[in-house]
Amino acid sequence: DIQMTQSPSSLSASVGDRVTITCRASQNINSYLNWYRQKPGKAPEILLYEASILQRGVPSRFSGGGSGTDFTLTISSLQPEDFATYYCQQSYSPPLTFGPGTKVDLK
Amino acid sequence: QVQLVESGGGVVQPGRSLRLSCAASGFSFSNFAMHWVRQAPDKGLEWVAFISYDGSYEFYADSVKGRFTISRDDSKNRLYLQMSSLRSDDTAVYYCASSGDYGDYYLEYWGQGTLLTVSS
Numbered sequence: 001d002i003q004m005t006q007s008p009s010s011l012s013a014s015v016g017d018r019v020t021i022t023c024r025a026s027q028n029i030n031s032y033l034n035w036y037r038q039k040p041g042k043a044p045e046i047l048l049y050e051a052s053i054l055q056r057g058v059p060s061r062f063s064g065g066g067s068g069t070d071f072t073l074t075i076s077s078l079q080p081e082d083f084a085t086y087y088c089q090q091s092y093s094p095p096l097t098f099g100p101g102t103k104v105d106l107k
Numbered sequence: 108q109v110q111l112v113e114s115g116g117g118v119v120q121p122g123r124s125l126r127l128s129c130a131a132s133g134f135s136f137s138n139f140a141m142h143w144v145r146q147a148p149d150k151g152l153e154w155v156a157f158i159s160y161d162g163s164y165e166f167y168a169d170s171v172k173g174r175f176t177i178s179r180d181d182s183k184n185r186l187y188l189q190m191s192s193l194r195s196d197d198t199a200v201y202y203c204a205s206s207g208d209y210g211d212y213y214l215e216y217w218g219q220g221t222l223l224t225v226s227s
Contacts, residue, residue: 001169032212034213034214036152036214038152042219043202043217043218043219043220044144044152044202044214044217045217046207046213046214046215049207049209049210049213050209050210053209055215085151087151087152089152089154089213089214091210091212091213092212093212094157094166094212095154095166095167095168095169096142096154096157096166096212097154098151098152098153098154099151100151101151101152
């Protein structure tokens with residue numbers, strides 16, 4: 001199975017900050033990497049798929065990059081609704097696996 | 108708009124069985140692969156099971172293989188998860204999720220979840 005790791009596990013930031021989260025796969029997954037945001041008490045929602053493609057309706061302050069084993073999610077200017085937990089997920093092959101999550105909270 | 112509504116959760120004793128259901132609307136259910144994902148209390152997301160758009164193949168997480176079965180009824184626009192030999196570590200919110208236009212293995216739409224508690 002493909003293992004996913006994320007760093008940091010948590011971070012504190014302020015509204016307007018630029019934030020970057022890293023995700024690493026245990027083997028090459030090409031660009032089959034998706035990012036989700038989960039607000040407290042809510043279901044996850046997809047932000048980006050195939051590493052860098054913005055899901056329709058998602059604000060352009062979100063961007064993603066990387067391929068192979070190393071990926072990043074960047075929020076260019078953090079908004080109040082972005083204080084949440086972020087998960088990466090590999091869609092290269094089943095069993096699908098998520099990273100452990102990165103919690104972004106208010107500094 | 109797309110809606111996925113899970114039901115069937117509750118409190119069940121260890122070793123018992125339970126079936127979760129997910130009612131889909133607002134999209135062509137029969138055209139999309141579907142997933143179950145769970146989240147234990149204060150834990151991360153764990154993918155549980157997948158079924159192809161036509162039901163011809165399924166995949167499971169190792170943690171549920173042999174105990175859980177995913178199925179679908181396209182005539183009713185419903186997804187199911189039959190769970191047996193339930194254990195305390197199956198306690199979680201269970202989400203159903205649909206794939207999207209760009210592939211079977213990414214989760215575009217999610218339900219609000221149903222809570223399963225396995226406890227004596």
